[in-house]
Amino acid sequence: MGMFGLGISTSAAAEADPVGDARAAEELGFDFVSASDHPCGSAPTYEVWTMLTWVAAATSRVRVATRVLGVPYRSPAMVAKMAETLHRFSGGRLILGLGGGYSDEEFRAFGLGVPSPREKVAGMEEAVRIVRGLWSRRSFTFEGSRYQTFEADLEPKPERPIPIWLGTYGRRALEVTGRLADGWIPSYGFASPEQVTGLRAQVLASAAACGREVECVYNVPVRIGAAREAGDAGGGVVAGSAEEVTERLGELCGLGFGSMNLMPVGADFRDQAELLAQKVVPHLR
Numbered sequence: 001m002g003m004f005g006l007g008i009s010t011s012a013a014a015e016a017d018p019v020g021d022a023r024a025a026e027e028l029g030f031d032f033v034s035a036s037d038h039p040c041g042s043a044p045t046y047e048v049w050t051m052l053t054w055v056a057a058a059t060s061r062v063r064v065a066t067r068v069l070g071v072p073y074r075s076p077a078m079v080a081k082m083a084e085t086l087h088r089f090s091g092g093r094l095i096l097g098l099g100g101g102y103s104d105e106e107f108r109a110f111g112l113g114v115p116s117p118r119e120k121v122a123g124m125e126e127a128v129r130i131v132r133g134l135w136s137r138r139s140f141t142f143e144g145s146r147y148q149t150f151e152a153d154l155e156p157k158p159e160r161p162i163p164i165w166l167g168t169y170g171r172r173a174l175e176v177t178g179r180l181a182d183g184w185i186p187s188y189g190f191a192s193p194e195q196v197t198g199l200r201a202q203v204l205a206s207a208a209a210c211g212r213e214v215e216c217v218y219n220v221p222v223r224i225g226a227a228r229e230a231g232d233a234g235g236g237v238v239a240g241s242a243e244e245v246t247e248r249l250g251e252l253c254g255l256g257f258g259s260m261n262l263m264p265v266g267a268d269f270r271d272q273a274e275l276l277a278q279k280v281v282p283h284l285r
Contacts, residue, residue, distance in 0.1 A: 002259035003031035012044040028277035032063035040106040056090035068097035076127035178206025183215040189236035218257040242279035
């Protein structure tokens with residue numbers, strides 16, 4: 001089995017403690033923590049990159065992953081620079097998750113325009129190529145439809161590889177994932193077990209055509225202690241007793257997912273994380 005991560009919230013509500021949650025995840029033996037990128041909204045939240053930097057500074061072993069950065073929010077060249085810095089400061093613990101961009105309402109609210117689905121995929125592909133180019137080449141020039149660089153230099157360059165994971169679903173985006181990404185991280189709510197096998201096959205076919213391998217990571221909301229039927233069928237949550245959740249997650253691993261990002265659902269995050277670490281993950285490993 002590969003890696004098991006724990007999704008932490010970006011909530012900035014009074015009772016929220018994402019850094020404490022990440023420390024708990026590290027103590028419980030999770031391999032990475034991840035957080036999503038939704039900077040616009042009426043509920044109080046932290047900006048994900050700044051929060052994960054704080055998390056990395058407060059931990060020593062656990063890896064930190066963006067799940068996933070919306071490409072339209074930030075210049076890809078600046079993301080390359082930000083990623084190298086965080087990777088270096090954290091001792092090589094960053095996983096750079098990227099996506100074409102999910103929320104059109106957020107883009108519109110922040111004055112970023114609303115890319116078409118085709119533009120989102122093109123922008124994501126160009127972002128990966130720019131980031132990788134700046135990490136590896138001097139005086140890097142790139143002319144894309146969405147993003148450009150001109151004789152750009154980024155120093156220092158990463159001393160060790162920074163994995164790029166893509167959260168993708170459409171045919172063209174899956175092809176890009178197989179061709180360019182190190183990992184694919186679809187979400188249970190957007191790609192059900194019935195759908196995800198076919199999507200995974202598209203990623204792997206694209207990767208195989210380039211002689212590459214891609215790690216498949218399933219992002220799954222979980223709830224221990226609720227009726228399985230209430231969660232599993234009623235909103236994209238794998239729920240039930242610890243044994244039922246273990247069995248269900250084992251079935252999902254059997255679909256070809258070597259790694260998982262587990263998202264505890266409910267207010268009792270630390271209790272759920274402890275149950276997952278003690279009663280579920282050891283059996284899956």
